[in-house]
Amino acid sequence: MARSRRMNDLLGLVHGNLLIGLSYGWWVAKHNRHRANPNHEGRDPDISSGAIACTTDHALARRGRPARALARFQAYLFFPMLLLEGHLNAVGAPLRPQADAG
Incomplete structure (x- = not known):
């Protein structure tokens, strides 16, 4: 949005x-991992086996009535789930160990 990275970071911090x-910070790291490996299972954090089933195998592996119902109706629940995922991951991120960058 802005010409400088510093201003973009400031805008991201204020708005996010x-x-x-x-x-x-959580969103930038997740977005960069996604852009580096789009739709590669095991490397793209957006298609990891989580609340949203991104592959048929993920959906079929669900156990229990609530998990199967969530997979069945996830198209309708996508945006509320996405909002909750961002908030829950952002809260838990400081508690998780960080992987080495090198």
Whole structure:
């Protein structure tokens, strides 16, 4: 949006962290991992086996009535789940050990 990275980071912090309560740092790291490996199972964090079933195998592996219902109706629940995922991951991110960058 802005010409400088510093201003973009500031805008991201203000809008992400302060206005909507979503960790800008968490989002940037997740977005960069996704862009580096789009739709590669095991490397793209957006298609990992989680609340949203991104493959038929993920959906079929669900056990229990709530998990199967969630997979069945996930198209309708996608945006509310996406909002909750960002907030829950941002809250838990400081508690998880960080992988080495090198």
